[in-house]
Amino acid sequence: MNARLTPLIPRRAASPGGPRRLAALAACLGALLALLLGVAAPADAHAALIRTDPADxxxxxxxPSSVLLTFSEGVLLSADSLRVLDPQGxxxxxxxxxxxxxGKDTGSTATVPLRTGLGDGTYTVAWKAISQDSHPVAGAFTFSVGAPSKTSVDLSGVSAVGGGAAATLYGIGRYVAYAGFALLVGSxxxxxxxxxxxxxxxSMQRLAAGGWAALVAATIALLMLRGPYANGTGLGDAxxxxxIRQVxxxxxxxxxxSRLLLLAxxxxxxxxxxxxxxKREDPEERADLAWGLGIGGTVVAIGIAATWAMAEHASVGIQHQIAMPVDIVHLLSMAVWLGGLITLLTALYSRSTAGTVEAYAVRRFSLIALTAVTLLIGTGTYQAWRQMGSWAAFFDTxxxxxxFTKICLVCALVGVAWFSRRWTRELGVAPVARTEAVAVGSSAASGSVAVKGSSGTASGSGTGTGSGPGTGPDADPARAAQLRRQQNARDTATAKKLRDADPARGRLRRSVLTEALxxxxxxxxxxxxTGSQPGRAAEEQKDLKPAPSATSTGGGTGTGDTSAPARVSLSxxxxxxxxxxxxTAGLTVSPARPGANEIQLFLTTPSGAPVDAPEVHVQFxxxxxKIGPIDVTLQHLTKGHWSAAGVQxxxxxxxxxxxxxxxSDIDEVTQTRNMQVTQ
Structure with a gap:
């Protein structure tokens, strides 16, 4: 410890409720995670359908001789990716x-030839695929030959991909994988x-091994859940x-x-x-081993990070050759910072004097964390530009x-880290006058001791080697062992007082705990x-124009019925x-028939006044x-009023x-109602 220490400040004895408080804190964090995952909107399609031929x-x-779909990025196709059903199904x-x-970017297309001699009527196209960034997408649309007609098809064999219990478990597995990677690399x-x-x-060994075990378990779970998640089937397929062989x-x-092999x-x-x-004590041998560990550990960490970069957002879109190495640096910076924070927090809250982290170690990590944060912000800025495409996407997608929420959290984290660096600089530094007070207290604590024996009171030096009874050559071994235990307890107590007397250490604990939260x-x-559609793809999807209303009434009766269109209203x-x-959300769907529909949405307060909301989302x-969910792109017209045209x-x-x-940023609710779409 540094020789310049703060005075001995009386502290209340550690409460046995400390572990219970930590357990309660962990429970709160788990509840917060469940809440955030629970209120999250369903994962959007990453490969946006931007064009169809024939048009929707x-x-x-x-x-037509074939049906052609064009996506915003490459897709993987299977034997049942495209089904074209006539009016009889x-x-x-x-x-x-x-x-x-x-053509250009053929990997982002999907086509299937059609039989010759098709008759008139409305045809339904049900499609599903795997985005190049590993997420499943699906949907359906219609077109008509000659004139619209009634249609009755059975799509029970088409799975609703990316939803259900498999999707929930897959999302939890991805979170655990990120957390395990951060803990493994950071520690x-x-x-x-x-x-x-x-x-x-x-305790430190358990922390690193726990991160490794969490990442291994999550990777195996993701491998087993990948099939049900992508195909929309039950958990039995896990x-x-x-x-699994197809996966x-x-x-x-x-x-x-590859991640499992690297984890070995x-x-x-x-x-x-x-x-x-x-355990190595020889400095030269230790230095040589450190070089080997550094090179090997760096290669393994980069390889594990690359397993995310090669299969998710960074691997598709513009400048993916640059985005993949940038994403690797981003992931490693995140792991070094966040995982190192958890490790430092564990060391700072350790009750064992052997587990007391020295000031030099904290300052060294502070410098490494500063470098990691700088890289994190730089690489994150590039990724944001690449994935968003425009400023409007920050608020429209x-x-x-x-x-935007992540950026705000990073800014808050950097602000808290500034305070942590301040307490780090002051760690172990205090006026000399206060040091003398600690020295006096320490000297008094290590003075003579009194031990009550069978013949009276014996005094010793506290080390078991004094000249008093119980410390000489003929001393009782049991008494000498007792004296040693007492002295060890006093030494431990004195070391804890010296450690806890530093006010900067307590402040650093609190700031690091806030950072970790x-x-x-x-x-x-x-x-x-990583489970949401990038803003650039969402903006591209908005450019998919529905067919004009004169021709998009396909799916109508086809019987010449000229009666007023039906309308469904929901409150x-x-x-x-x-x-x-x-x-109250007032939703109107018109004409509520197969084909193109117009959506009107009104939000009102309990008193009936129109009210706006930061985000409103509708799905069918x-x-x-097993069709859908079909996302609806709403346009804000006036206060409390949104609309969408050509919803198929x-x-x-x-x-x-x-x-x-x-x-608000955290207050959100989803309500579901049933409605009838009639022929």
Whole structure:
């Protein structure tokens, strides 16, 4: 410890309720994570459908020879990716789905040939695919040949991908994987670079091993859940060997397997770090081993980070050759900072004097954390530009709002880190006058002791080697052992008082704890971002224009019925739970028939006055035919009024309408109602 210490400040004895408070804190963090994952909007499609041929809702004079879909990024196709059903529900595709044979970016297309001699009527196209960034997408649309007609199709064989229990568990697994990676890398850097002595401590070893085990378990779970998540099937497919074999043949599956192999190498790294390196005493041998650990650990960490970069957002879109290495640096910077914070927090709250982290280790980590934060901000700025495309996407897309929240959290985290650096500089530094007070207290604590024996009171030096009874050559061994235990207890108590007397250490504990709490929420937002459609793709999807109303009434009766169109009106009360969070959503769907529909949405307060909300989202799902969710792009017209035109509802049936209203950054609710779409 530094010789210049603060005075001995009387402190209340540690309460046995400390572990209970930490357990309560962990429970609160778990509840917060569950809340954030629970209120998160459903994962948006990453590959946006930007164009179809024939156009959605159009009427063509002659039957097309094929159907062509164009996406905003590359997609992976399977044998059932495209189904084209005639008005009687018969599949009229003449081959297997494939990418277009020519043209630019053929990997972002999907086409299937159609049989010859198709008759007039309304045809339904149900599609599903895997985005190049590993997320499943699906949907449906209609077109008509000659004139619209009634249609009755059965899409029960088309799975609703990316939803259900598999999607929830998959999202939790991805969060645990990120957290395990941060803990594994951050603790390894902290213990090998900043505080090598800490590698001998069991608590530090458990921390790093826990991160490794969490990442291994999450990776195996993701590998098993990948099939049900992508195909929209039940959890039973998680143990189906054929499904797992198919997953292994995809890029996400290969990335997960590569991660498991790299984690085997990481296990060897941890064994050497906590074994030979931590126990090695020869300086030259220790230095040589440190070089080997540094090179090997860096290669393994980069490889694990690359398993995310090669299969998610960074691997697609513009400048992906640059984005992938930038994403690797971003992930490593996040892991070093957040994982190192948890490790430092554990060391600062350790009750063992052996686990007391030295001031030099804290200052060294502070410098490393500053470098990591600088890289994190730089790489994050590039990623934000690449994924957003425009300033408007920050407020018009779900991804943009999440990214804005993440930026605010990073700013808050940097602000708290500034205070941490301040307390780090003051750690162990105090006026000399106060040092003397501590020295006096320490001297008094190590003075003579009195031990009551069978013949009276014996005095000793406190070390068991004094000249009093019980300390000489003929002293009772049991009494000498008792004296040693007493002296060890006094030495431990004195060391704890010296440690806790430094006010900067207490302030550093609180600031690092605050950083860690914000980091947990930040990691949750990051996980939600990786499951959301990038703002640039969402903006591209808005450019998909619906067919004009004169031709997009396909799906009408086709019987010459000229009666006034039907209309469905729903009144949906909502309560987000926050201030001014109560109101009513009035939804109107017209004409509520298969084909193009117009959506009107009104939000009002309990008194009936119109009210705006930061975010309003509408989705349509047809559970009986496993179609959807179909997202609706709403346009804000006036206060409390949104609308959308050309919303395609391809089939008649009982549709579920989900209306999401967000009144603040954390107050959000989704209400679901049923509505009938009739022929």
């Amino acid at each position: 809702g159009s009427v063509v004079q002659s039957a 018969k599949d009229v595709a003449a081959g297997k789905p494939q990418h277009a044979a020519s 390894s850097v902290f213990l090998s670079v900043c505080w090598p002595r800490g590698a001998l401590l069991r 143990v189906d060997l054929d499904v 292994l043949e995809t890029r996400p599956g290969a990335a997960l397997v 190498a990481a296990a060897v790294f941890l064994a050497v770090l906590f074994g030979s390196y931590a 779900h991804y943009g709002k999440l990214l 914000v980091a947990v929420v930040l990691l949750t937002i990051t996980t939600m971002l 949906i009360p909502y309560d987000t739970g926050g201030p001014n969070g109560k109101g 799902t047809l559970p009986a035919q 509802l391809p089939l008649a049936g009982t549709w579920q309408v989900s209306v999401t209203v967000r009144t």
